[in-house]
Amino acid sequence: YDYLQKLGFTSLVDSRKGPNGRVVSDINYSMALGGLTDGVSNLELTAAYAAIANSGVYTEPIFYTKILDHNGKVLLTKSPQHDQVMKESTAFLLTSAMEDVVKVGTGKNLRLTAIDMPVAGKTGSTSDYNDLWFSGFSPYYTATVWSGFDNNRSQTDKTYNRKIWKTIMEQIHIQK
Numbered sequence: 001y002d003y004l005q006k007l008g009f010t011s012l013v014d015s016r017k018g019p020n021g022r023v024v025s026d027i028n029y030s031m032a033l034g035g036l037t038d039g040v041s042n043l044e045l046t047a048a049y050a051a052i053a054n055s056g057v058y059t060e061p062i063f064y065t066k067i068l069d070h071n072g073k074v075l076l077t078k079s080p081q082h083d084q085v086m087k088e089s090t091a092f093l094l095t096s097a098m099e100d101v102v103k104v105g106t107g108k109n110l111r112l113t114a115i116d117m118p119v120a121g122k123t124g125s126t127s128d129y130n131d132l133w134f135s136g137f138s139p140y141y142t143a144t145v146w147s148g149f150d151n152n153r154s155q156t157d158k159t160y161n162r163k164i165w166k167t168i169m170e171q172i173h174i175q176k
Helices: 002-006 029-033 042-053 088-103 160-175
Strands: 057-059 066-068 074-077 082-084 120-125 131-137 142-148
Touching: 042 057, 042 088, 042 120, 042 131, 042 142, 088 120, 131 160, 142 160
Parallel strands: none
Antiparallel strands: 057 082, 066 074, 120 131, 131 142
């Protein structure tokens, strides 16, 4: 729980009363498998994977760096905070394991074919394929694609989130 907070997860529930009066908390064993009270956002998940890709350095996601008025005068600036949240060796080992996901595991179809570049990541799904995830990175970019329905409907195509991720990642690398 503490480690996930270092990785920028702010949606975790320490403890609160649910609608039925029962106390809920994300501090339990199922947290390791994604069994969270409110889940996480794509932004939180992507920033955490980016920390792994960045040798263990977490960079706060920001949506702007500078805002100018019509005369070019700077109105606002924003710089992200950077924190070493895991050992560089830990990030290396995690990356190596997640490269295998794409080389020989459940993410084989995510190898970039338009450009020769290593990719690391993790596939994920929930019961009955109500939610499908892929979070992954190259040496340059990190992205997460989630697909699902608010009403927890099962999805028939269990790989289209991966197709979206691969298409986007190949395009931005070709444009680079």
